[in-house]
Amino acid sequence: xxDQRESLVHVRGxxxxxxxxxxxxxxxxxxxxxxxxxxxxxxxxxxxxxxxxIGAVSPVSGGTLKILGLDPAADGPAIRARLGVCPQDDxxxxxxxxxxxxxxxxxxxxxxxxxxxxxxxxxxxFVALTEKAxxxxxxxxxxxxxxxxxxxxxxxxxxxLLLDEPTTGLDPQARHLLWDKLFRLKQAGVTxxxxxxxxxxxxxxxxxxxxxxGGLIAAEGSPADLIRDYSTREVTELRFGPDVMxxxxxxxxxxxxxxxxxxxxxxxxxxxxxxxxxxxxxQVHERGLQPAAVLVRRSTLExxxxxxxxxxxxx
Amino acid sequence: MALAVENGRRMFDYWLTVYKRTWKGTMISSxxxxxxxxxxxxxxxxxxxxxxxxxxLGGVSYLQFIAPGLLASTALQIAVGEATYPVMSGLKWQxxxxxxxxxxxxxxxxxxxxxxxxxxxxxxxxxxxxxIITLFGGLKxxxxxxxxxxxxxxxxAVAGPIAAYATxxxxxxxxxxxxxxxxxxxxxxxxxxFPVSQLPDWIExxxxxxxxxxxxxxxxxxxxxxxxxxxxxxxxxxLLTWFLVGTWLxxxxxxxxxIG
Amino acid sequence: xxxxxxxxxPVPVRLGGGRHIVERNFLLYRRSWVVFLSGFFEPVFYLLxxxxxxxxxxxxxxxxxxxxxxxxxxxxxxxxxxxxxNGAIFxxxxxxxxxxxxxxxxxxxxxxxxxxxxxxxxxxxxxxLRGAIYSAMFIVVMLIMGLISSWWALLALPAxxxxxxxxxxxxxxxxxxxxxxxxxxxxxxxxxxxxxxSATFYPVETYPGAIRWLVEIxxxxxxxxLERAFSxxxxxxFxxxxxxxxxxxxxxxxxxxxxxLGKLLLK
Ligand SMILES: Nc1ncnc2c1ncn2[C@@H]1O[C@H](COP(=O)(O)OP(=O)(O)O)[C@@H](O)[C@H]1O
Ligand SMILES: [Mg+2]
Numbered sequence: 001x002x003d004q005r006e007s008l009v010h011v012r013g014x015x016x017x018x019x020x021x022x023x024x025x026x027x028x029x030x031x032x033x034x035x036x037x038x039x040x041x042x043x044x045x046x047x048x049x050x051x052x053x054i055g056a057v058s059p060v061s062g063g064t065l066k067i068l069g070l071d072p073a074a075d076g077p078a079i080r081a082r083l084g085v086c087p088q089d090d091x092x093x094x095x096x097x098x099x100x101x102x103x104x105x106x107x108x109x110x111x112x113x114x115x116x117x118x119x120x121x122x123x124x125x126f127v128a129l130t131e132k133a134x135x136x137x138x139x140x141x142x143x144x145x146x147x148x149x150x151x152x153x154x155x156x157x158x159x160x161l162l163l164d165e166p167t168t169g170l171d172p173q174a175r176h177l178l179w180d181k182l183f184r185l186k187q188a189g190v191t192x193x194x195x196x197x198x199x200x201x202x203x204x205x206x207x208x209x210x211x212x213x214g215g216l217i218a219a220e221g222s223p224a225d226l227i228r229d230y231s232t233r234e235v236t237e238l239r240f241g242p243d244v245m246x247x248x249x250x251x252x253x254x255x256x257x258x259x260x261x262x263x264x265x266x267x268x269x270x271x272x273x274x275x276x277x278x279x280x281x282x283q284v285h286e287r288g289l290q291p292a293a294v295l296v297r298r299s300t301l302e303x304x305x306x307x308x309x310x311x312x313x314x315x
Numbered sequence: 316m317a318l319a320v321e322n323g324r325r326m327f328d329y330w331l332t333v334y335k336r337t338w339k340g341t342m343i344s345s346x347x348x349x350x351x352x353x354x355x356x357x358x359x360x361x362x363x364x365x366x367x368x369x370x371x372l373g374g375v376s377y378l379q380f381i382a383p384g385l386l387a388s389t390a391l392q393i394a395v396g397e398a399t400y401p402v403m404s405g406l407k408w409q410x411x412x413x414x415x416x417x418x419x420x421x422x423x424x425x426x427x428x429x430x431x432x433x434x435x436x437x438x439x440x441x442x443x444x445x446x447i448i449t450l451f452g453g454l455k456x457x458x459x460x461x462x463x464x465x466x467x468x469x470x471x472a473v474a475g476p477i478a479a480y481a482t483x484x485x486x487x488x489x490x491x492x493x494x495x496x497x498x499x500x501x502x503x504x505x506x507x508x509f510p511v512s513q514l515p516d517w518i519e520x521x522x523x524x525x526x527x528x529x530x531x532x533x534x535x536x537x538x539x540x541x542x543x544x545x546x547x548x549x550x551x552x553x554l555l556t557w558f559l560v561g562t563w564l565x566x567x568x569x570x571x572x573x574i575g
Numbered sequence: 576x577x578x579x580x581x582x583x584x585p586v587p588v589r590l591g592g593g594r595h596i597v598e599r600n601f602l603l604y605r606r607s608w609v610v611f612l613s614g615f616f617e618p619v620f621y622l623l624x625x626x627x628x629x630x631x632x633x634x635x636x637x638x639x640x641x642x643x644x645x646x647x648x649x650x651x652x653x654x655x656x657x658x659x660x661n662g663a664i665f666x667x668x669x670x671x672x673x674x675x676x677x678x679x680x681x682x683x684x685x686x687x688x689x690x691x692x693x694x695x696x697x698x699x700x701x702x703x704l705r706g707a708i709y710s711a712m713f714i715v716v717m718l719i720m721g722l723i724s725s726w727w728a729l730l731a732l733p734a735x736x737x738x739x740x741x742x743x744x745x746x747x748x749x750x751x752x753x754x755x756x757x758x759x760x761x762x763x764x765x766x767x768x769x770x771x772x773s774a775t776f777y778p779v780e781t782y783p784g785a786i787r788w789l790v791e792i793x794x795x796x797x798x799x800x801l802e803r804a805f806s807x808x809x810x811x812x813f814x815x816x817x818x819x820x821x822x823x824x825x826x827x828x829x830x831x832x833x834x835x836l837g838k839l840l841l842k
Contacts, residue, residue, distance in 0.1 A: 018842070052842075055686060057682075057685055057686055057840075057841055058841060058842055059841060076690070077688040077689070077690055078688070080686060080687055080688050081687075081688040083686075085686040087682070087683075087686065089679070091679040091680070091682045091683035091686075092683070093599070093678070093680060093683065094678055095603050095678070096599075096602060096603060100602055104595070104598065104599045104602060105683070105687065107595045107598055107599075108592075108595050108684060108687035108688070108689050109687055109688060110595075110688065152683075156687075337757055339757070341760070342760075343760040343761070343763055343764045344760060344763060347764065348763065348767050351767055351768055351771050351772075352771065354771075355771035355772055355776060356771075356776070359771075359772075359776065359777055359781065360629070360633065360776050360777055362777075362781070363633050363634075363636075363777055364629075364632045364633055367632065367633055367634040369632075371631065371632055372632070377632070488607055488610045491610055491613065491614075492610070492613060495613045495614070495616055495617055496613065496616070499617055499620055499621075500620050503620050503621060503623075503624035504620075504624055504628075508624065508628055508629055509624075509628030509629055509631065509632055513627060513628050513631055514627060514628065515627075
């Protein structure tokens, strides 16, 4: 089975330096055709640097990178002809209208004018911007711009779609709308590579992901696998009043240590990693502790990240 | 009033701080280019004009004929330059006016500060240019130094209306129009290079509408010693009217744009 | 095929991609054609101001070969050359800097199969097309004002495209070295003296030895010589040297620009 999979992006020992600073410090991965692959990591992890190398717009500093079987240093244009790219910062053509942004972008790919018009209308429909077709890009909201950027990346019917933080900076409603669009693309068989620092986004969209930090890959797997391997089924969060200091947290942690497989002490709360959260809560009360608030929840990728790096994803 | 002065001063301080970073670049457009014009036209071309006979100019050398006009034109160009892109930047691109309004400053203060800074730019640049003109021998009489306040006045006369215009524009392509159909024709046809009486009548009348012609005429008459008091008062009144109406328009424009 | 060529030939040879950038600019200006047309007026204003006003003060010029020429006829071809220079410089410096640094336009273009070379050729081609339209209109105005005295003037249009090419290439190359808007003052510093002193307003013979030599090596001077020769019909083989100078300048500029654009944008 695994021999049959086609690797669209093949990465071994990949590095990227800017002057003396090394942003990507040797990573290995493969992205298979048809999957939704994610990079999860905090700001500065090296996600965008990696994406730009995969997008064949940033020279590789070291290691091997093959995209669609081709070498980006020699065949950049041929590779880019088959990619769709949604960069972290919108690079829409602000001097043109919404629809013109799509048609002219298609022309850059060498599509015929008729084809561009047809694709533009389809895609405007797809991202629900048909009414805005004649509007200048400047007048769009952040979420609309993002949708337009995604529509633009689809003009050339790419084999592989690169989405760098597709929903960062959007309000929750706009994010859900975008997730819905991306989910439909995935259903349609488009291979997706997504970077994000939102664990819910990674869980929603990715079949498989790598956790990236400081230019390195800390772990790899499906969201469920990662949670199983690096966390417990449930987490009990204990919050104490505002007068309880961090030092007290450490003392409190000592009192409940044996109730969980693992304990994390955060500035504002204690996390007890256990397979039965309610049981832990009962035990905490039994020991006479009086947390101001208690929450029992499922483990998430956030917990995985905390376990792997000792830090939270979004701070 | 005291508040307006104080707040306007704070705005002015802002611009001065910015200018401390960028003044070197503006040296080129502020003195070097007018100086080159003076050399190319006044001295280079002037040698041909003078040898052809200067009857049409009333017997003065071409250098002395154009120098006061170039001074006034320079004032106009600096003022328009400072009232276009920087203003749009404050309103649209960097939006620093909006952050100023979030402090006790009012839109009118922003305008006064902006105009104050433009006055500073026009005055300092023209003062230096005037020294250069004098060294070249471009002034016929010492009264010609009064061209400096005249230059300041014409700068202020156009700064207000242009800043007001900047508040109603969606993008900067409108400025290209200001330069192409305002500044350039004014520079070329307001009598700086030749007497406007040589123009066809209808263009001559257009020249009289332009504030620049009034400034050119006044500063030239001062330098050549051909002042007619009544006409001079007319020139001054016309320029002052532009200044006052323009400032009022700018305050109105800024108020509308910044606080609804 | 294209990729093999790209590997073997150091300068990319395919010009094709640039035409889509021309198309993009056309799309943009189709909406603001008033602004587009207005670009034509500036040189015409200069011509009128000089033709009506200054010419009256200067009288006729006697050139070094003894021919007499009306002052307006002397200045007009120089205005044609200068406006070709100005248009090309504006398009290739301010416009390109804005698109590169602020609009991030080229970032999005280079994420497609387009390459830096396509961006450079596309922008320069656009600048030349636009300049050619202005020049053609200006030549018509010269004709109407009776400032053209030879059929050679048919070559004035290609000559102004060549001038545009030289300055657009060089301007674009310089733009890739610009750090901020302030640096553009230095562009002005190069352009304005050329406009004023490159035998535009009076003959080069006016200058004493060393200064004359300095004027004769400026790029605008080459353009002025070409245009003046064509509008007066005073042609000779020596014009080829001036044309070659401009062609070399443009080509070198384009080469540097596309190399540097690649370095700047593909980090
Ligand atoms: N062009 C650049 N020049 C210098 N440093 C850069 C450049 N781009 C990114 N970096 C640095 O590389 C690191 C990784 O950045 P990036 O790949 O953008 O991370 P992420 O997308 O995960 O936030 C950061 O520390 C960033 O400051
Ligand atoms: Mg990033």
